[in-house]
Amino acid sequence: MSRLEIRKLRKSFEGTDVIKGIDLVVEDREFCVFLGPSGCGKSTTLRLIAGLEEADEGQILLDKDDITDRAVDKRDLAMVFQSYALYPHMTVRENMSFALKLAGAKPLAIDEKVAKAAKILALEPYLDRKPSALSGGQRQRVAIGRAITREPRVFLFDEPLSNLDAALRAQTRLEIARLHQELNATMIYVTHDQVEAMTLADKIAIFSEGRIEQIGSPLELYRRPVNKFVAGFLGMPQMNFMAATAEGGDLRLANGNVLHLPAQIEARGELTLGVRPEHLRVCEDGNGTGETLAGKLTVVERLGSETYAYVDVPGLGTITVRADGDFERRAGRDICIRVDLTHAYVFDATGKAIHHP
Amino acid sequence: MANKKPNHAARLLRITASWVVALIIFFPILWMVLTSFKSELDAFSMPPHFLFTPTLENYREILARANYLHYAWNSIVTAGGATVLGMLLAVPAAYAFAYHPTRKTKDVLLWMLSTKMLPGVGVLVPIYLISRDLNMLDSKTALIIIFALINLPIMVWMIYTYFRDIPYDILEAARMDGAGTWQTMFRVLIPVSRGGLASTALLCLILSWNEAFWSLNLTTTSAAPLTALVASFSSPEGLFWAKLSAVSTLACAPILVLGWLSQRQLVRGLTFGAVK
Numbered sequence: 001m002s003r004l005e006i007r008k009l010r011k012s013f014e015g016t017d018v019i020k021g022i023d024l025v026v027e028d029r030e031f032c033v034f035l036g037p038s039g040c041g042k043s044t045t046l047r048l049i050a051g052l053e054e055a056d057e058g059q060i061l062l063d064k065d066d067i068t069d070r071a072v073d074k075r076d077l078a079m080v081f082q083s084y085a086l087y088p089h090m091t092v093r094e095n096m097s098f099a100l101k102l103a104g105a106k107p108l109a110i111d112e113k114v115a116k117a118a119k120i121l122a123l124e125p126y127l128d129r130k131p132s133a134l135s136g137g138q139r140q141r142v143a144i145g146r147a148i149t150r151e152p153r154v155f156l157f158d159e160p161l162s163n164l165d166a167a168l169r170a171q172t173r174l175e176i177a178r179l180h181q182e183l184n185a186t187m188i189y190v191t192h193d194q195v196e197a198m199t200l201a202d203k204i205a206i207f208s209e210g211r212i213e214q215i216g217s218p219l220e221l222y223r224r225p226v227n228k229f230v231a232g233f234l235g236m237p238q239m240n241f242m243a244a245t246a247e248g249g250d251l252r253l254a255n256g257n258v259l260h261l262p263a264q265i266e267a268r269g270e271l272t273l274g275v276r277p278e279h280l281r282v283c284e285d286g287n288g289t290g291e292t293l294a295g296k297l298t299v300v301e302r303l304g305s306e307t308y309a310y311v312d313v314p315g316l317g318t319i320t321v322r323a324d325g326d327f328e329r330r331a332g333r334d335i336c337i338r339v340d341l342t343h344a345y346v347f348d349a350t351g352k353a354i355h356h357p
Numbered sequence: 358m359a360n361k362k363p364n365h366a367a368r369l370l371r372i373t374a375s376w377v378v379a380l381i382i383f384f385p386i387l388w389m390v391l392t393s394f395k396s397e398l399d400a401f402s403m404p405p406h407f408l409f410t411p412t413l414e415n416y417r418e419i420l421a422r423a424n425y426l427h428y429a430w431n432s433i434v435t436a437g438g439a440t441v442l443g444m445l446l447a448v449p450a451a452y453a454f455a456y457h458p459t460r461k462t463k464d465v466l467l468w469m470l471s472t473k474m475l476p477g478v479g480v481l482v483p484i485y486l487i488s489r490d491l492n493m494l495d496s497k498t499a500l501i502i503i504f505a506l507i508n509l510p511i512m513v514w515m516i517y518t519y520f521r522d523i524p525y526d527i528l529e530a531a532r533m534d535g536a537g538t539w540q541t542m543f544r545v546l547i548p549v550s551r552g553g554l555a556s557t558a559l560l561c562l563i564l565s566w567n568e569a570f571w572s573l574n575l576t577t578t579s580a581a582p583l584t585a586l587v588a589s590f591s592s593p594e595g596l597f598w599a600k601l602s603a604v605s606t607l608a609c610a611p612i613l614v615l616g617w618l619s620q621r622q623l624v625r626g627l628t629f630g631a632v633k
Contacts, residue, residue: 052529052532072533078533081529083524083526085527087531087549089545089548098536098544099535103535
């Protein structure tokens, strides 16, 4: 059992509040991803869990034990660093066995654990090499291997893939997913990459400015974001936001179009309509009123399997539309797009979601 | 292929220039060694003789007149002791400066370095009096402490620079792996920075070995190192160039050999931060 619970965690550096009260539960064997832009406090939270920083307030519980003030080496956690942080003067084998040696494990047991980890990570041919003789991907695997041999109660990953190139990142991402299934361990993973978060996580915690905005499964967050920040942070390309006001239960966009949503809009004041690019379609019959928007196609990005069309709509700004791979129109032409109102979100002036599909 | 030729010429020029510079730097040492094998008459002749009958007379006379091994032993003890003491103080200090900096760290470092700008003679009288009151005149312990302290700022600075080049993540990884402060220092930090530490130690050793000001002022016989022996040959009866050269050669020889053997380490250490 390794269930981690964080209660009302706070941390400030030189008078600046960095973590402003975080509550979170990571269940046993769960893969939890901390996702957020840089400087949002996700890495600091991870370091607080690891014990590399001291919490100002709050509690960190590992199962029933309060580990808030426990020394780093007594927490039984392992961390994989962004920079790999391998010991450059030690071979791969020595790197992976260092913790066990410090703990006074028997040489036979150490060899066995190192061999097992090396097998899982396909590092067997490199055990006697120094880190300097390895590629970036191999170094990353050694860093993970160093964590595995310790059999910690919780694995902590601090942006482990951000130093790898795109192809290797995708491959290592798969390996980490496989590893999680194989080891059946509790893992906490910090990243700013939503693809990593969406693909790896059982549970995502979205961070912003020292707080958790929302916690949930990847699809839950994608489909039912609680606010504009979460809605905008998840999804590629980003959700389109259009300024609007309520008008007798309907929505009037800033360009004058009136939209009749499936549910009545009760709120008043400044609102925002949110529509993901995949819920907009290029239409042939639109006249630029109601749920059809008239604009000019400014940029077309063809990715092969799909096409992103960027449309300038007067009064609303640039709207992104996801179209098919065989989308043929060229930039500079007038175009009409239709909003799928069954998939529209509405946010109030504070950014809170007040209408979901 | 057209640009191959100028490259070749530039390479030749570079090699020649390096040899010229190396020879200019090396010449005084070579001249000292040559002079030590001349007779006093040859040593004084103008223009200087490059061809002469070598003689071991100077060395024989020096060894007869003074106990070389006594002075050499004092040099070894004082320079070696100062290096050990200096490293023991500098490594933890640099560790603290590099990994636990405060707002005043930079100021403290600069202040430490600024003490090197004070001429030694400025504190000669107080240090002489303190040594006398502590009964430490003409004692190797006093020299060890003084050598270590005058080299400390440079040692702290050098080690601080090496430590700062080592990613802090590595030390944090060691802590996560269960290493305490001492284990982190001895099993990770020191092995990783051994090149830098070795060159710092070597520099301290060389500086202490060659130190003359304090050796001359604070010792007479029992603790006098080789620098004091060399100075004793520029006597009131006149300069004896050949003998002075011979005793200087004897004084330089051990450190020269040591420097030669460790030059690789030294160069690596001295350029460690610069070329990374």
